[in-house]
Amino acid sequence: MEKAKLQASHIHTVFNRDGKTTPVLDDISLAVADGEFVCLLGPSGCGKSTLLSTMAGFLSPTSGEIKIDDQVVRGPDPRRIFVFQERGVFPWLTVEGNIAFGLSHLTTVERRRRVAHYIRMVGLEGFEKAYPPALSGGMKQRLEVARALAVNPDMLFLDEPFGALDSITRLVMRGELLRIWQAERKTIIFVTHDIDEAVQLADRVVVMSARPATIQQIVKIDIPHPRDISSARYLELRDGIFQQIGLAHRI
Amino acid sequence: MNSLAEPRKWERFFWPMLAGALFLALWHYSVAWTATKVFPSPDDVGKGFLELIHKHVLWGDIIDSLRRVAIGFGAAIAIGVPLGLTLGWYPAANHVVNPLLEILRPISPIAWIPVAIILFGVGERAATFLIFLGALFPIVVACVDGVSNVPSVFRLAGRNFGLSPVQMLTRVVFPAALPKIIVGLRLALGIAWLVVVAAEMIAVDSGLGYLVIDSRNSGKRYDLVVGAMLIIGLIGLVLDSGFRRMEKVKSVRWGFRDES
Numbered sequence: 001m002e003k004a005k006l007q008a009s010h011i012h013t014v015f016n017r018d019g020k021t022t023p024v025l026d027d028i029s030l031a032v033a034d035g036e037f038v039c040l041l042g043p044s045g046c047g048k049s050t051l052l053s054t055m056a057g058f059l060s061p062t063s064g065e066i067k068i069d070d071q072v073v074r075g076p077d078p079r080r081i082f083v084f085q086e087r088g089v090f091p092w093l094t095v096e097g098n099i100a101f102g103l104s105h106l107t108t109v110e111r112r113r114r115v116a117h118y119i120r121m122v123g124l125e126g127f128e129k130a131y132p133p134a135l136s137g138g139m140k141q142r143l144e145v146a147r148a149l150a151v152n153p154d155m156l157f158l159d160e161p162f163g164a165l166d167s168i169t170r171l172v173m174r175g176e177l178l179r180i181w182q183a184e185r186k187t188i189i190f191v192t193h194d195i196d197e198a199v200q201l202a203d204r205v206v207v208m209s210a211r212p213a214t215i216q217q218i219v220k221i222d223i224p225h226p227r228d229i230s231s232a233r234y235l236e237l238r239d240g241i242f243q244q245i246g247l248a249h250r251i
Numbered sequence: 252m253n254s255l256a257e258p259r260k261w262e263r264f265f266w267p268m269l270a271g272a273l274f275l276a277l278w279h280y281s282v283a284w285t286a287t288k289v290f291p292s293p294d295d296v297g298k299g300f301l302e303l304i305h306k307h308v309l310w311g312d313i314i315d316s317l318r319r320v321a322i323g324f325g326a327a328i329a330i331g332v333p334l335g336l337t338l339g340w341y342p343a344a345n346h347v348v349n350p351l352l353e354i355l356r357p358i359s360p361i362a363w364i365p366v367a368i369i370l371f372g373v374g375e376r377a378a379t380f381l382i383f384l385g386a387l388f389p390i391v392v393a394c395v396d397g398v399s400n401v402p403s404v405f406r407l408a409g410r411n412f413g414l415s416p417v418q419m420l421t422r423v424v425f426p427a428a429l430p431k432i433i434v435g436l437r438l439a440l441g442i443a444w445l446v447v448v449a450a451e452m453i454a455v456d457s458g459l460g461y462l463v464i465d466s467r468n469s470g471k472r473y474d475l476v477v478g479a480m481l482i483i484g485l486i487g488l489v490l491d492s493g494f495r496r497m498e499k500v501k502s503v504r505w506g507f508r509d510e511s
Contacts (some may be wrong), residue, residue: 058407078413084404091505092426101422102412133505149413 005187006153011051011064023212024050030206033245034154037075037181037188039198041241042109042208048191049159051213056082056157069156078102078183080155081148085164088144089132095119096128098143102151110114118146121180138169142176145220149180174200178225181249183203195245199238207244217244291474296481299474308462313486316447316458319375324443328436331387335394335435339392340420345395352391353376360385360446363452378450378458385446386439393435397428430498430506437494442489457476459483 013025122142367377395474409423479500
C-alpha cells in the first residue's frame with residue numbers, strides 16, 4: 001500500500017463515568033490511504049463514533065496515537081472536517097452564511113465564488129437566502145457537506161450522516177456523496193451501522209466488534225463504481241460481512 | 252366554531268371587541284347599580300383622560316416613565332448580558348456565583364426601595380436603580396441558560412473550523428443562545444415596566460406611577476387613577492409586542508417553539 005494518509009496505532013480508549021471505567025476501543029490499528037473511502041461498520045454503541053471523534057481530534061485516546069500526514073493529531077483542524085448528522089448546520093445563518101462560515105479569511109470575491117460553487121455542487125440553487133428550518137433533512141445534510149467542502153479540507157469524517165433521512169433520500173445522498181468524492185478526491189472516513197451502505201460506498205469496510213471495539217475484519221470492496229447492487233460479487237461481499245457481524249455479535 | 256379551524260378575519264377582531272365591550276358594560280352597570288361616589292364609570296375615565304391630554308401632563312409623564320425604563324433596562328442589558336455570557340461560558344465561575352444569584356433573584360424590587368433610598372436618596376437615581384435591579388436578574392439567568400445549553404455539536408463544529416475563543420463566542424455561542432436571551436430581555440422589560448410604576452409612587456414626582464398616586468392624593472380623582480392605569484397597560488402591551496416582533500427575525504426564529 002502507498003504511504004498512509006492516516007495511521008492509527010494501538011488506540012485504546014477507556015471512559016471513566018461515575019467511578020466506572022468502560023473500555024471502548026481496544027487496540028485499534030488502521031492505515032488509510034490518501035483519497036481512500038473507508039467505512040467503519042459496527043452496531044450502535046460499539047465505539048465506532050468514538051474512534052471517528054478520536055481521528056478528528058475531538059477526543060484523545062487513553063493510549064496509542066493517530067497520525068495524519070505523519071503528524072500526531074492533537075486537536076481538530078480545518079483541514080479535516082467532521083460532518084455530523086444534519087444537526088450540525090447553524091440555524092441562525094442562511095444557506096450562504098453556513099457555507100461561508102469557514103471562509104472568513106478569504107476576500108469577498110473569492111468567498112462568493114466558492115459559496116456559489118458549492119451551492120451548485122450540492123444542488124441548493126435557489127435556496128441561497130433560506131434558513132435551515134425551511135430545508136428538508138436531505139437538504140440540510142447536503143448543506144453541511146457543502147460547508148465542509150468549502151474550506152477545501154483533505155479529509156472528511158462523516159458520522160452516520162444519512163442516518164436520520166428516509167430511505168429514498170438516503171439512496172440519493174449516497175449517490176451524491178460518491179459523485180462529490182470522485183470529483184474532489186478527499187479521503188473519507190464514514191461511520192455507519194448499515195451494511196448495504198458500507199458496501200455501496202467504501203473502498204474498504206472496517207468491520208468492528210461489539211464494545212470494547214476491536215477490528216474484526218477489513219473487507220476490500222473490489223467493485224468499480226457505479227456498483228450494481230444485484231451483482232453476484234456485491235451480494236457475496238455483503239453476505240460475507242453479514243456473516244462476520246453475526247459471528248462477532250451472535251445475532 | 253372549531254378550535255382547529257383558522258378563525259376568519261372578522262372573527263379575529265369581532266370576539267376580542269365583544270369581550271372588551273362586555274367588560275365596559277359590566278363596569279358601567281356595576282358603577283351605576285352600586286351608586287358608588289368613589290369609583291369612576293368608564294365615561295368618567297374617558298373624560299378624565301381627555302382632561303389629562305388637554306393639560307399636557309400626560310405626555311410628560313409618559314416620557315419620564317419611558318426614559319427611566321430605558322435607562323434602567325439599558326443598564327441591566329449592558330451589565331447583565333456580558334455577566335450572563337461570562338457565567339455561562341465559565342461553569343466554574345457560575346458555580347461560585349449561582350447560589351448568591353438564586354438568593355437575590357426572588358427578592359421583589361419593591362423590597363429594595365429602602366436600600367435604594369439609603370444608597371441614592373429619594374429621587375431619580377433610586378428609581379432607575381430599582382428598575383435596573385428588577386431587569387438585571389432575568390437577563391443574567393437567560394444568558395447563563397442560553398450559553399450553557401448551546402448544543403455541543405455547534406461548539407464542536409466551531410472548533411473544527413478553527414475559531415479562536417473570541418470568535419467562538421461571537422460567531423457560535425452568542426447566536427446560538429440569542430433566542431433564549433431575547434426571551435429573557437422580554438421578561439426583563441415587562442418587569443421593568445412594573446417596577447417603574449412602583450418606584451415613581453415613592454421616589455419621584457413625575458411619571459405614570461406618580462400620576463396614579465398623585466391623582467388619588469390630590470382630590471381623590473379616581474377617574475384619573477383608572478385612566479393612568481389604562482395608559483400603563485397599553486404602553487406595556489406596545490413594549491411587549493415590539494419585543495415579540497424581534498422573535499420573528501429570521502436569524503432567531505428557529506429558537507421559538509411555533510417555528511421549528
